[in-house]
Amino acid sequence: xxxxxxxxxxxxxxxxxxxxxxxxxxxxxxxxxxxxxxxxxxxxxxxxxxxxxxxxxxxxxxxxxxxxxxxxxxxxxxxxxxxxxxxxxxxxxxxxxxxxxxxxxxxxxxxxxxxxxxxxxxxxxxxxxxxxxxxxxxxxxxxxxxxxxxxxxxxxxxxxxxxxxxxxxxxxxxxxxxxxxxxxxxxxxxxxxxxxxxxxxxxxxxxxxxxxxxxxxxxxxxxxxxxxxxxxxxxxxxxxxxxxxxxxxxxxxxxxxx
Amino acid sequence: xxxxxxxxxxxxxxxxxxxxxxxxxxxxxxxxxxxxxxxxxxxxxxxxxxxxxxxxxxxxxxxxxxxxxxxxxxxxxxxxxxxxxxxxxxxxxxxxxxxxxxxxxxxxxxxxxxxxxxxxxxxxxxxxxxxxxxxxxxxxxxxxxxxxxxxxxxxxxxxxxxxxxxxxxxxxxxxxxxxxxxxxxxxxxxxxxxxxxxxxxxxxxxxxxxxxxxxxxxxxxxxxxxxxxxxxxxxxxxxxxxxxxxxxxxx
Numbered sequence: 001x002x003x004x005x006x007x008x009x010x011x012x013x014x015x016x017x018x019x020x021x022x023x024x025x026x027x028x029x030x031x032x033x034x035x036x037x038x039x040x041x042x043x044x045x046x047x048x049x050x051x052x053x054x055x056x057x058x059x060x061x062x063x064x065x066x067x068x069x070x071x072x073x074x075x076x077x078x079x080x081x082x083x084x085x086x087x088x089x090x091x092x093x094x095x096x097x098x099x100x101x102x103x104x105x106x107x108x109x110x111x112x113x114x115x116x117x118x119x120x121x122x123x124x125x126x127x128x129x130x131x132x133x134x135x136x137x138x139x140x141x142x143x144x145x146x147x148x149x150x151x152x153x154x155x156x157x158x159x160x161x162x163x164x165x166x167x168x169x170x171x172x173x174x175x176x177x178x179x180x181x182x183x184x185x186x187x188x189x190x191x192x193x194x195x196x197x198x199x200x201x202x203x204x205x206x207x208x209x210x211x212x213x214x215x216x217x218x219x220x221x222x223x224x225x226x227x228x229x230x231x232x233x234x235x236x237x238x239x240x241x242x243x244x245x246x247x248x249x250x251x252x253x254x255x256x257x258x
Numbered sequence: 259x260x261x262x263x264x265x266x267x268x269x270x271x272x273x274x275x276x277x278x279x280x281x282x283x284x285x286x287x288x289x290x291x292x293x294x295x296x297x298x299x300x301x302x303x304x305x306x307x308x309x310x311x312x313x314x315x316x317x318x319x320x321x322x323x324x325x326x327x328x329x330x331x332x333x334x335x336x337x338x339x340x341x342x343x344x345x346x347x348x349x350x351x352x353x354x355x356x357x358x359x360x361x362x363x364x365x366x367x368x369x370x371x372x373x374x375x376x377x378x379x380x381x382x383x384x385x386x387x388x389x390x391x392x393x394x395x396x397x398x399x400x401x402x403x404x405x406x407x408x409x410x411x412x413x414x415x416x417x418x419x420x421x422x423x424x425x426x427x428x429x430x431x432x433x434x435x436x437x438x439x440x441x442x443x444x445x446x447x448x449x450x451x452x453x454x455x456x457x458x459x460x461x462x463x464x465x466x467x468x469x470x471x472x473x474x475x476x477x478x479x480x481x482x483x484x485x486x487x488x489x490x491x492x493x494x495x496x497x498x499x500x501x502x503x504x505x506x507x508x509x
Binding site: 191 | 295306309311322325326328466467508509
């Protein structure tokens with residue numbers, strides 16, 4: 001079975017699968033992944049938009065324990081009208097730090113529960129081990145180069161598993177970025193810092209936690225942009241169907257050769 | 259076929275985007291939605307109290323202090339009575355302590371300075387996102403409250419201040435858990451000098467495990483109450499009433 005997917009990987013191109021006469025269905029996404037994915041769409045949109053509004057309240061970033069207007073900032077967007085993120089991308093669209101905090105700190109609970117819950121499920125169910133962790137041979141330079149070349153030509157194999165770049169990216173997002181957003185968020189809380197000073201020290205201080213929270217946001221936004229681009233480039237309707245129903249139609253073995 | 263479907267999908271996405279943008283502000287204005295969201299504040303407070311207990315906020319060394327401590331919020335007071343006191347170095351000024359107490363007090367600054375003192379170098383976290391580290395000194399609030407003696411019904415400590423926010427007298431409040439925390443002090447000294455007016459002279463509350471807007475400046479009167487309803491906007495503080503900030507500011 002696996003050998004067939006590997007064989008099909010290099011051969012099939014975009015759009016071929018949709019027109020092919022002989023199709024078969026593969027199960028791509030478990031129910032837990034699909035539920036988590038769509039819950040994340042809503043939660044992360046709210047967290048991003050309300051978070052950008054919170055950033056608008058003080059659009060400067062520092063390293064260390066303290067940092068305010070008299071101190072040197074590594075990022076300073078307080079020029080112009082001092083509101084770097086426009087209304088169409090913030091929640092609410094008008095300036096309100098209080099309302100943004102209302103959304104951000106409520107949905108932070110949903111975000112943290114979703115991240116923790118999925119990590120526990122992915123660990124216990126074997127999802128992390130079987131589908132996210134790359135195989136040793138996949139990390140070989142020659143293999144990575146081959147996949148990179150296929151990526152560059154926007155050729156995506158209609159296989160059941162993730163390719164190596166997907167595995168590495170999803171792994172980094174799941175294990176580093178998402179838990180990192182929760183921890184850097186907690187590191188900005190004066191109450192949590194009192195109870196767990198080791199956390200904020202590990203992050204390098206409260207202002208470093210705020211900077212890392214912002215950088216994590218930017219990386220997640222970049223992941224989102226690439227994710228959407230990849231979905232659009234690899235047959236968006238099939239991908240959407242797979243993320244809703246769990247099943248994707250791919251060319252049967254031997255079909256769809258480029 | 260595919261082009262048509264894609265077009266349709268694009269139109270659908272654009273429509274959904276438009277609805278989403280308008281919908282966000284509509285949801286934001288919906289009292290039922292806001293009520294649900296505000297429920298998280300209670301959850302956060304309970305969770306943090308459970309997880310943090312009575313732990314002390316980190317205290318820093320002098321070398322860790324901010325070179326310049328930003329003054330924010332009200333940096334001066336219009337009230338002429340306050341300004342007369344300020345002109346005389348608050349020599350005749352007294353802190354009033356009343357409400358649900360056994361013995362109402364009027365404490366001159368000199369007696370606040372001679373009570374047992376606590377000095378702490380702590381990080382001040384503004385709700386906007388910046389932080390500054392400074393040194394604060396003053397009696398613990400618990401000492402003053404013990405002198406007055408709380409009546410059993412007392413549940414909140416309200417700080418009435420000389421400044422105003424949007425035309426209303428400024429006030430803030432904390433509950434007894436924070437009021438009796440060892441680091442909750444009435445600071446009259448900052449960075450080794452008498453508290454400057456811009457930072458809330460003669461007296462500023464330090465409640466170290468909450469955000470800066472809870473640290474009431476220009477404190478004139480302390481009132482013990484059983485409830486926050488019926489006091490100004492009823493949300494327990496000027497920032498809460500005027501801007502909708504959370505009453506519990508632990509995050």
